[in-house]
Amino acid sequence: CVKNVLNGIEGGLFIAKRGLEANVEEKIAKGWDMLERNASFLKTLVLDMLDYSKQRPPEYEDVSISGLIAEITDFVGGRAAKEGIDLVVDIGSAVDNVRLDPTRMKRALLNIVANAIEATDEGGRVSVVVTPKADTHLLITISDTGKGIPEDKLDTIFEPFFSTKGSKGTGLGLPVTKKIVEEHKGKIEVESQVGKGTTFRITLPLRQS
Template sequence: MAHEINTPLASIALRAESLLKVASDARLQAIDSFKNFPRYLKTIDEEIFRCKKIISALLEFSRVRRPETRVTDLNALAEKATDLVGHQMKLKQVTLSLKLETGLAHIRADDGQLRQALIALLMNALDATPPGGHVEVETHGDGADTVVLTVADDGSGISPENLDKIFNPFFTTKPVGQGTGLGLAICHGIVASHGGEIRVDSELGRGTRLSLVLPVSGGVAART
């Protein structure tokens, strides 16, 4: 299905790109009715990019891949993920800090999937936090069998009536074109397939804490 949409999209993108090259020709630009062509073609290009993003999010969501678990250091994973979003945080003047528990138990997990879940939480925190705000990534052990990875922000918070909807696929409060509403649905799928759960604690106007609570054993995979 995604392939069937991606192929025509790719040829539209290709054509738009070559038209854009042609349309930038000074001779064409001299003709009044051609003036807007480069701008229109750029819009086509950007909108195709957006469609591609939505399709890959949908694909990700529909692919309930079994986690391929290996021994994973959640602290190292948190450092890597924060590295990836650090630049965007800085650009928005949001302070990103880490509070990682030393000696945290390593867990059995699919590190690629967990990193994706963590990045989704970080992007949400970034979106919700105004310049001057703070985002913190924390880890701690909870007994011998469980570890907790939390992303905390002091941003907008989530209204009580939305709190039980945020994990629903396609639920978003973001403007059209900015959110697909799949980030937390994907996170939920990933954490559930690791035998864990997500806890949310949020207060409107004060901020949000979203915690991935994960079994050290890797949950489902460990039972097979």
């Protein structure tokens, strides 16, 4: 994975250099685009690796879950609109304040929402629903109407370096998400049907002991 990215950066540099030498704008633009794409992927890969390898407890704060979800949907909303995907958020009024590490939980949820948008075709739907679960927990349900995950792959999607996106994925996004959720004493579950979509359910305690 890293080798492929480095090869992409090297290829982008080569094309951009040839473009500069020949003063061909098209080659310069192509090389620069390759550099940008591979540098962005490398950044994501490094951040995922750091997150996965970190052994530190969450830095808990009292957080508005509606505010946290709004930050995530604001970040990916433009992409969803561009792809013609309906992004829907439903947060129960009975649930808002929860104690968690906002930076890490935002990363965990963003991984799933971004994956859902990527897996969904134009005209599809991605939903984020937050509901109370008893008096002690909240349930975050993220669903899409995308391609779905084959049943024989469901047991492996949380394993490091496994990706349903081939060379486009780092293979660490979902393992990082699972690690963060479990560090919060929570639980993550997934259901999927090929051709119909995928649903992730994350259960988190409202307070931390």
